[in-house]
Amino acid sequence: MSKEPVAVVGIGQTKHVAARRDVSIAGLVREAAGRALADAELTWADIDAVVIGKAPDFFEGVMMPELYLADALGAVGKPMLRVHTAGSVGGSTALVATNLIAGRVHGTVLTLAYEKQSESNAMWGLSLPIPFQQPLLAGAGGFFAPHVRAYMRRTGAPDTVGSLVAYKDRRNALKNPYAHLHEHDITLEKVQASPMLWDPIRYSETCPSSDGACAMILTDRAGAARSPRPPAWLHGGAMRSEPTLFAGKDCVSPQAGKDCAADVYRQAGIADPRRDIDAVEMYVPFSWYEPMWLENLGFAEEGEGWKLTESGVTELDGDLPVNMSGGVLSTNPIGASGMIRFAEAALQVRGQAGEHQVEGARRVLGHAYGGGSQFFSMWLVGAESPTS
Amino acid sequence: MPPIRDVAVVAFAQSDHLRTTDELSEVEMLIPVLHAVLEQTGLKTSDIGFTCSGSSDYLAGRAFSFTMALDGVGAWPPISESHVEMDGAWALYEAWTKLLTGDADTALVYGYGKSSPGSVRDVLTRQLDPYYVAPLWPDSVALAALQAQALIDAGETDEPALAGVASRSRASAATNSHAQLRGSVDQGDYLVRPLRVGDCPPVGDGAAAVILAAGERARELCERPAWIRGIDHRIEAHGLGVRDLTDSPSTRLAAERAGAFERPVDTAELHAPFTSQEVVLRKALRLGEEVRVNPSGGALAANPIMAAGLIRIGEAAARVHRGESDRALAHATSGPCLQQNLVAVLEGDPR
Numbered sequence: 089m090s091k092e093p094v095a096v097v098g099i100g101q102t103k104h105v106a107a108r109r110d111v112s113i114a115g116l117v118r119e120a121a122g123r124a125l126a127d128a129e130l131t132w133a134d135i136d137a138v139v140i141g142k143a144p145d146f147f148e149g150v151m152m153p154e155l156y157l158a159d160a161l162g163a164v165g166k167p168m169l170r171v172h173t174a175g176s177v178g179g180s181t182a183l184v185a186t187n188l189i190a191g192r193v194h195g196t197v198l199t200l201a202y203e204k205q206s207e208s209n210a211m212w213g214l215s216l217p218i219p220f221q222q223p224l225l226a227g228a229g230g231f232f233a234p235h236v237r238a239y240m241r242r243t244g245a246p247d248t249v250g251s252l253v254a255y256k257d258r259r260n261a262l263k264n265p266y267a268h269l270h271e272h273d274i275t276l277e278k279v280q281a282s283p284m285l286w287d288p289i290r291y292s293e294t295c296p297s298s299d300g301a302c303a304m305i306l307t308d309r310a311g312a313a314r315s316p317r318p319p320a321w322l323h324g325g326a327m328r329s330e331p332t333l334f335a336g337k338d339c340v341s342p343q344a345g346k347d348c349a350a351d352v353y354r355q356a357g358i359a360d361p362r363r364d365i366d367a368v369e370m371y372v373p374f375s376w377y378e379p380m381w382l383e384n385l386g387f388a389e390e391g392e393g394w395k396l397t398e399s400g401v402t403e404l405d406g407d408l409p410v411n412m413s414g415g416v417l418s419t420n421p422i423g424a425s426g427m428i429r430f431a432e433a434a435l436q437v438r439g440q441a442g443e444h445q446v447e448g449a450r451r452v453l454g455h456a457y458g459g460g461s462q463f464f465s466m467w468l469v470g471a472e473s474p475t476s
Numbered sequence: 477m478p479p480i481r482d483v484a485v486v487a488f489a490q491s492d493h494l495r496t497t498d499e500l501s502e503v504e505m506l507i508p509v510l511h512a513v514l515e516q517t518g519l520k521t522s523d524i525g526f527t528c529s530g531s532s533d534y535l536a537g538r539a540f541s542f543t544m545a546l547d548g549v550g551a552w553p554p555i556s557e558s559h560v561e562m563d564g565a566w567a568l569y570e571a572w573t574k575l576l577t578g579d580a581d582t583a584l585v586y587g588y589g590k591s592s593p594g595s596v597r598d599v600l601t602r603q604l605d606p607y608y609v610a611p612l613w614p615d616s617v618a619l620a621a622l623q624a625q626a627l628i629d630a631g632e633t634d635e636p637a638l639a640g641v642a643s644r645s646r647a648s649a650a651t652n653s654h655a656q657l658r659g660s661v662d663q664g665d666y667l668v669r670p671l672r673v674g675d676c677p678p679v680g681d682g683a684a685a686v687i688l689a690a691g692e693r694a695r696e697l698c699e700r701p702a703w704i705r706g707i708d709h710r711i712e713a714h715g716l717g718v719r720d721l722t723d724s725p726s727t728r729l730a731a732e733r734a735g736a737f738e739r740p741v742d743t744a745e746l747h748a749p750f751t752s753q754e755v756v757l758r759k760a761l762r763l764g765e766e767v768r769v770n771p772s773g774g775a776l777a778a779n780p781i782m783a784a785g786l787i788r789i790g791e792a793a794a795r796v797h798r799g800e801s802d803r804a805l806a807h808a809t810s811g812p813c814l815q816q817n818l819v820a821v822l823e824g825d826p827r
Contacts (some may be wrong), residue, residue, distance in 0.1 A: 144533050146533060146534075146538075148606070150602060152532065152562065153606075154561075155711075155812075156604065156606065158711045158714055164713050165710060165726070171558065171561070174543060180558055187576070191479075191575075191577045327556055327557060328555065329557035330546075331546050331547050334552065
């Protein structure tokens with residue numbers, strides 16, 4: 089018994105914006121799904137099952153919205169699964185969909201993730217006071233800022249590294265027509281002069297709140313053979329979770345992240361990620377998470393991640409481009425953010441990333457995380473079939 | 477086409493299902509159930525290859541409620557884990573696909589929900605189309621009553637027959653120590669005509685857990701594994717106006733795909749929270765009088781939302797484990813008026 093190879097043959101996303109007042113939730117997801125089908129040159133009838141993901145239902149005020157979205161996603165008469173693993177959900181959703189193909193349950197699957205954050209206020213949606221539980225304080229930024237400060241203290245990284253990440257990602261976003269923030273007049277000085285929100289995280293080093301959806305068509309070997317455009321092949325995928333808080337937890341570089349990456353590298357035959365992987369699309373909601381994840385994912389030794397950022401290695405034309413799409417710092421429909429990372433990795437190895445294409449990208453890592461730095465999902469996709 | 481790998485339910489545990497559990501958090505409600513199911517197999521959390529759960533933030537009243545449940549699992553060292561915002565039956569489905577890939581040989585699956593903190597009839601209205609239906613707040617009992625009336629109008633059932641389903645279910649539950657409503661229960665007044673109190677499920681809190689294992693591992697962990705011969709789930713249109721509420725084509729299709737019609741089953745655990753829904757499901761699943769339906773009492777005896785579907789699979793599997801069934805069907809549902817349905821066929825090794 090061996091796993092069926094899994095290929096990405098269609099990718100679609102909406103133009104991410106602060107508020108899509110022109111469409112319903114159903115209209116938003118259908119737009120992304122329709123574009124993914126068009127990319128794959130398939131129709132709704134070609135889809136065997138739908139796997140949908142999003143972050144908390146409170147963000148739109150609809151409980152288990154997949155029930156209401158069954159019609160819009162052509163799922164009537166088909167299996168429909170709804171995944172929710174906090175911020176990593178977009179990635180996890182894609183991985184659940186890959187299992188349906190790898191386990192030979194279905195041939196072609198539509199997977200989609202979305203968030204329509206303009207329906208509510210995500211920061212306060214995450215800040216509900218629960219008796220006898222650690223409060224999340226003022227949204228995610230209040231939770232993660234101390235972890236960033238711990239990283240800075242641990243590594244002695246200069247204060248400016250965060251602003252370099254933000255400046256890079258916002259410039260990359262200018263090359264991505266789907267990115268939410270298009271700040272044509274961005275300068276490093278402007279990033280560094282932006283207001284302090286959660287010390288040491290400044291306004292321009294923070295993700296926006298977006299409405300958006302991302303969809304992918306995943307298929308088996310036979311489906312990939314019919315693909316009109318080059319597929320992206322799954323070489324490895326994994327999820328890892330650990331508790332939110334416990335004595336001894338390393339909030340800066342969580343063990344679950346290290347274990348997840350190690351599992352993916354083992355599956356994909358990656359011995360040295362820095363050498364063997366061409367580009368990384370990682371979940372960086374606050375600028376400093378770029379150097380932090382570079383270490384957690386094994387691209388740099390502990391304490392050395394910020395040096396890659398500072399020396400320009402992670403720039404679009406650098407030796408290890410990071411967040412070519414502009415990243416979460418430029419686009420953040422929370423439930424979709426993980427899938428957008430996975431989709432960007434696939435776009436890159438398919439050679440279809442347009443102006444933000446990394447020349448010769450053959451193996452690219454997509455990464456997502458969520459909760460209190462506790463849920464991780466990653467995939468590594470390649471231009472070649474894993475069996476070839 | 478049969479699954480590419482043999483996967484079985486090897487253990488099942490559930491909480492006592494209670495009207496309120498004010499003194500317990502969700503994690504505290506879940507922990508004894510997780511311990512019980514692990515104990516049956518002698519496995520520890522760190523032995524489990526994959527963990528998957530089902531729950532709802534809307535019942536918990538907070539975002540990311542499932543993150544706290546991980547504390548109950550003891551996810552350290554880190555575990556391979558996922559979560560569906562669905563009944564635990566669909567978490568089991570996800571875990572089954574994970575085992576099919578060969579990436580894991582064992583899986584821990586759990587589902588839990590506390591309905592007691594809020595008004596679950598009102599909460600479930602938030603599942604409905606947010607633009608055209610949810611603003612009207614049609615509650616779950618009212619929608620089920622529409623379905624029941626449609627069945628009566630079509631001559632498929634009548635009120636005495638529904639009362640018969642109710643009394644048979646609670647009588648069966650008399651031997652189920654976990655059930656919330658047991659023995660003789662009065663049909664009571666109309667809650668929403670034509671449904672009486674007795675036609676409706678009890679509102680309560682509860683949790684359930686299952687362990688899956690593949691191939692030889694299953695035989696090591698369980699004397700008589702309940703092999704998943706087939707499992708499939710299908711969804712229907714959301715708009716009640718475009719559905720024939722007297723039928724359940726999604727259940728029928730899922731059953732076909734799960735191989736339920738290839739040979740007769742001796743037992744069926746149906747997730748029918750309302751008496752009228754058993755009528756619909758029996759028809760869709762072509763269950764004759766010779767099939768034991770809901771020997772546990774079913775959802776009419778205990779209906780902890782987000783766990784009640786998983787409990788059906790667990791109850792069916794437990795009967796196979798005990799040698800009381802050789803081929804059992806388990807069903808789970810989600811959404812208004814049976815919108816989404818899952819069917820699993822479980823078999824024991826021949827005796």
